[in-house]
Amino acid sequence: MAFDAGMLAAVAAELREKLTGARVTKVQQPEKDEIDLVMHIDRENLRLLISASPSAPRIHLSTEQKENPITAPMFCMLLRKHLGGARLCEIEQPGFERVLRLVFDTVDEMGFPVRRSLICEIMGKYSNIIFCDEKGMILDSIKHVSSHMSSVREVLPGREYFIPNTRDKENPLTVSEEEFTQHICKKPVNISRALYTSLTGMSPVMAEEICYRASIDGSDAAQSLDEAACTHLYHTFLRLMEQIRNREFTPNIVYRGEEPVEYGVFPYQQFGSEYHSEIFDSVSTMLDESGVRALESRPERIS
Numbered sequence: 001m002a003f004d005a006g007m008l009a010a011v012a013a014e015l016r017e018k019l020t021g022a023r024v025t026k027v028q029q030p031e032k033d034e035i036d037l038v039m040h041i042d043r044e045n046l047r048l049l050i051s052a053s054p055s056a057p058r059i060h061l062s063t064e065q066k067e068n069p070i071t072a073p074m075f076c077m078l079l080r081k082h083l084g085g086a087r088l089c090e091i092e093q094p095g096f097e098r099v100l101r102l103v104f105d106t107v108d109e110m111g112f113p114v115r116r117s118l119i120c121e122i123m124g125k126y127s128n129i130i131f132c133d134e135k136g137m138i139l140d141s142i143k144h145v146s147s148h149m150s151s152v153r154e155v156l157p158g159r160e161y162f163i164p165n166t167r168d169k170e171n172p173l174t175v176s177e178e179e180f181t182q183h184i185c186k187k188p189v190n191i192s193r194a195l196y197t198s199l200t201g202m203s204p205v206m207a208e209e210i211c212y213r214a215s216i217d218g219s220d221a222a223q224s225l226d227e228a229a230c231t232h233l234y235h236t237f238l239r240l241m242e243q244i245r246n247r248e249f250t251p252n253i254v255y256r257g258e259e260p261v262e263y264g265v266f267p268y269q270q271f272g273s274e275y276h277s278e279i280f281d282s283v284s285t286m287l288d289e290s291g292v293r294a295l296e297s298r299p300e301r302i303s
Contacts, residue, residue: 003058003098003122004098004201005096005097005098005172005200005201005202006201006202006206006244006264006265006266007264007265007283008059008093008098008099008100008122009093009096009244009265010251010265010283011059011283011284012092012100013247013249014061014283014284015048015059015091015100016091018041018046019041019046019048019061019088019091020088020091021041021089022040022041022046022088023040023041023085023087024085024087024088024104026038027079027080027083028066028068028072028076029068029069029073029075029076030066030067030068030069031053031066032142033051033129033142033143034049034050034051034053035049035050035051035075035118035129035142036048036066037050037083039088046061048060048062050118050129051127052120052121052128052129052143053127054124054127057121057122057123058122059122060284060287061282061284061288062284062287063288064288074140075129075131075140075141075142078131078139078140079118079131082106082116082131083104083106083118086105086106087104087105087106088103088104089103089104089105089115090102090103094163095163095200096171096173096200097163097200097201098122098123098201099119099120099121099122099163100119100120100122101117101118102119102120103115103117104116104117114134115134116131116132116133116139117131117133117134117136118131119131119132128142128145128155129141129142129143130155130161136160137158137160137161138155138156138157138159139157140157141155141156143155144156152164169183169199170200171199171200172199172201172202172237172241173241173245177234180230180234181230181234183198183199184198184199184230184233185222185223185225185230185233186222186223187223188222189221190219190221191207191211191216191217191218191219191220191221191222191225191233192204192208192211192218192219193207193222195207195210195211195218195237205262205264206240206264208270209266209268209269209270210233210236210237210240212270213236213239213240213269214233214236214237216229216232240266243266249265249266250265250266250267250279251264251265251279251280251281251282251283251286251287252265252267252279252280253277253278253280253286253289253292254271254276254277255275255276255277255278256274260292260295261275261295262295263286263292
């Protein structure tokens with residue numbers, strides 16, 4: 001599974017439970033595209049890993065220890081200046097996007113209370129970590145994106161932050177049956193593709209799972225669905241979205257023999273009897289597991 005919006009919703013729920021109110025005690029940048037925040041709460045230090053790696057972007061609690069460069073990169077120094085001693089007060093996932101906004105209470109250079117946001121965009125090769133002020137202006141980012149690199153959005157200090165436009169997609173948590181029918185059941189592609197290209201934050205494997213649970217072949221043409229089949233698909237989809245709203249997550253890695261083949265936060269029904277799943281107590285523990293890292297090291301898994 002790509003690190004999709006369902007996965008990010010599970011991570012957000014866990015971070016709200018474990019890190020809300022935590023103070024930043026260390027900021028480290030062990031890799032050019034990775035930030036580690038050491039957070040102190042309830043007499044415990046927890047390490048929050050945030051990676052904008054193009055092959056394995058992620059955010060979760062981690063026990064992995066890495067060596068840090070002798071001289072900290074500029075982005076790391078900026079975060080140390082602004083976030084040292086800051087308290088994490090909010091964790092937001094806007095519009096079921098693959099975006100997590102960490103909001104911190106801190107003080108400015110004059111000692112006045114301000115808020116700063118660390119925005120984690122988990123978008124495959126376009127992933128980024130962006131630091132903003134309380135007005136939504138970019139202070140810096142771990143990857144700079146100029147107008148020569150992207151015609152959609154510049155990510156540079158002094159620019160206003162915004163999430164790239166996805167108005168051609170519907171929010172899975174709010175889409176109505178009428179909108180679902182219009183976007184999914186009338187699209188000139190197969191059903192699985194119609195789902196993940198029409199709904200924000202959805203991955204192909206989640207789309208296939210919805211089709212399987214609805215007893216529908218995801219490779220069939222979406223326009224072949226009659227009214228009854230489309231209604232059934234919509235209500236099957238709704239039940240999965242209800243699990244997300246209720247935070248009913250089951251972090252698991254699916255194996256075929258000893259080989260990991262998939263991972264996610266819902267129990268998969270689409271895999272046959274030759275597969276088995278390992279269940280984890282938390283999504284962070286699962287994402288720290290070597291089986292997930294093995295899956296994400298495969299080039300074809302880049303989203």
